[in-house]
Amino acid sequence: MNLAIIGTQWGDEGKGKIVDLLAPNFDIVVRYQGGHNAGHTVIIRKDGVDQKFVLHLIPSGITHPGSTCVIGNGVVIDPRALLEEIAELRKKGIAVTPQNLLISNRAHLILPYHVALDRRVESHRGSNAVGTTMRGIGPAYEDKMARRGLRAGDLTDVPSLLEKLSVNARQANSLLTHLGGDPIDENQLLADGKQWAELLAPHITDTTYYLNDESRKGRSLLLEGAQATMLDIDHGTYPFVTSSNSTIGGACTGAGIPPAKVGTTIGVIKAYTTRVGSGPFPTELHDKLGEDIRAKGNEYGASTGRPRRCGWFDAVIARYAVMVNGLDALALTKLDVLDDLAQINICVGYRINGVETAQVPFDAAAMEVAEPIYETMPGWQQPTMGISNFAELPEKAQTYLARLSELSGAPFAFISTGPERNETIIDTALLAKHGLELKIN
Numbered sequence: 405m406n407l408a409i410i411g412t413q414w415g416d417e418g419k420g421k422i423v424d425l426l427a428p429n430f431d432i433v434v435r436y437q438g439g440h441n442a443g444h445t446v447i448i449r450k451d452g453v454d455q456k457f458v459l460h461l462i463p464s465g466i467t468h469p470g471s472t473c474v475i476g477n478g479v480v481i482d483p484r485a486l487l488e489e490i491a492e493l494r495k496k497g498i499a500v501t502p503q504n505l506l507i508s509n510r511a512h513l514i515l516p517y518h519v520a521l522d523r524r525v526e527s528h529r530g531s532n533a534v535g536t537t538m539r540g541i542g543p544a545y546e547d548k549m550a551r552r553g554l555r556a557g558d559l560t561d562v563p564s565l566l567e568k569l570s571v572n573a574r575q576a577n578s579l580l581t582h583l584g585g586d587p588i589d590e591n592q593l594l595a596d597g598k599q600w601a602e603l604l605a606p607h608i609t610d611t612t613y614y615l616n617d618e619s620r621k622g623r624s625l626l627l628e629g630a631q632a633t634m635l636d637i638d639h640g641t642y643p644f645v646t647s648s649n650s651t652i653g654g655a656c657t658g659a660g661i662p663p664a665k666v667g668t669t670i671g672v673i674k675a676y677t678t679r680v681g682s683g684p685f686p687t688e689l690h691d692k693l694g695e696d697i698r699a700k701g702n703e704y705g706a707s708t709g710r711p712r713r714c715g716w717f718d719a720v721i722a723r724y725a726v727m728v729n730g731l732d733a734l735a736l737t738k739l740d741v742l743d744d745l746a747q748i749n750i751c752v753g754y755r756i757n758g759v760e761t762a763q764v765p766f767d768a769a770a771m772e773v774a775e776p777i778y779e780t781m782p783g784w785q786q787p788t789m790g791i792s793n794f795a796e797l798p799e800k801a802q803t804y805l806a807r808l809s810e811l812s813g814a815p816f817a818f819i820s821t822g823p824e825r826n827e828t829i830i831d832t833a834l835l836a837k838h839g840l841e842l843k844i845n
């Protein structure tokens with residue numbers, strides 16, 4: 405049985421924690437879109453000490469010795485970032501080998517000129533800047549769509565790689581210079597290209613055949629989404645989005661598997677909302693409360709360290725994410741962060757230019773002026789951190805959760821009360837209904 409994990413809000417919902425928790429139940433963990441703009445945190449407690457891993461490109465299953473991890477064709481890979489991540493994991497004692505990390509030969513490469521272009525284009529946008537992670541994500545996907553990108557498979561044929569790199573570097577340099585930037589050093593790029601080829605080639609293979617063949621043999625897939633529904637290039641708050649399909653369709657196109665193979669779909673959602681970068685955020689809190697949530701939830705970007713904007717739970721978005729992705733269930737995270745609050749708001753609709761709606765508008769400008777319509781619930785003001793049994797949650801927390809689930813239109817398969825694996829309430833009966841008999845350690 406396969407399972408997809410999807411972000412429902414603007415990212416950083418805790419996808420890494422949920423994937424890490426589930427990974428021992430699956431044979432293969434697959435990243436299928438995005439790049440190292442993602443930062444997925446995994447906390448493992450060993451001998452009383454927390455070890456923290458932030459995964460950017462490598463699937464969050466990598467710390468489990470039995471997992472095979474796949475970087476699918478829909479991902480954009482910066483070879484430098486990937487090599488650094490591999491080195492970092494090895495330093496922490498995690499084995500990364502051509503056997504447990506497979507890279508799709510169809511995945512496109514992020515090259516240094518993409519990063520330089522990301523910076524130039526953002527600075528030209530001025531006050532309309534997207535607030536990208538400056539990782540070259542947009543420019544790399546642009547080259548993919550313009551049919552001039554280089555792919556991981558190109559790293560397996562060095563003479564042809566060098567030729568393609570040279571042509572692309574010249575083209576990119578003329579654009580960079582035109583935009584007032586500095587050209588990148590072509591000779592350095594060619595030298596780096598040879599080195600990347602040598603180090604990464606053993607991992608590169610046709611993962612489309614691999615995943616379909618393994619699936620046919622009965623091996624199970626855990627599909628790990630990056631970013632989130634509201635950052636999706638089609639369904640998010642365009643143009644304040646990322647450049648890939650982070651909604652469920654991306655799992656098929658980005659892994660090369662048919663829709664029927666995606667299996668169960670679970671959306672990860674915070675008990676409140678956060679956003680990094682620019683763009684509309686109707687329930688954003690600009691006051692001390694927003695700062696308190698940021699401090700308690702440690703809401704700073706796992707990739708860029710930027711403070712995350714914080715606000716109330718938005719049920720309009722939650723319902724939209726359930727609809728667009730066909731979510732079977734939700735994994736609610738960070739309930740513990742709300743423990744101290746006397747009152748908690750839930751956004752149940754928007755008022756846009758005087759008109760009430762319960763739908764996400766297509767236009768970012770309309771979303772920007774949307775005033776949230778709130779329902780207020782009493783807080784529980786008791787600690788929930790670490791609770792792993794639903795019945796032990798304060799009654800008011802149970803009532804809050806029931807209302808969130810009702811408004812979102814999906815049940816909670818997981819309720820997370822802390823960053824660690826065991827700080828999780830799991831509805832095993834609900835998962836069993838979807839054919840997922842989980843062993844959780």
Ligand code: GDP
Binds near residue numbers: 415418445737820821
């Ligand atoms: P991702 O990008 O969706 O994987 O999420 P990030 O790793 O960027 O951000 C989620 C952060 O919340 C990480 O620092 C996690 O360790 C932490 N986290 C996850 N679940 C919980 C939870 O239930 N409670 C608390 N307090 N922290 C959590």
Ligand code: IMO
Binds near residue numbers: 442537538541646
């Ligand atoms: P995970 O997987 C939160 C945001 C950026 C910016 C916009 C476009 O950890 O949830 P990009 O660099 O992709 O062109 O930036 O998307 N963004 C994320 N925000 N979590 C992420 O990933 C993000 N990846 C991109 O902040 O607003």
Ligand code: MG
Binds near residue numbers: 416442444445
């Ligand atoms: Mg993150």
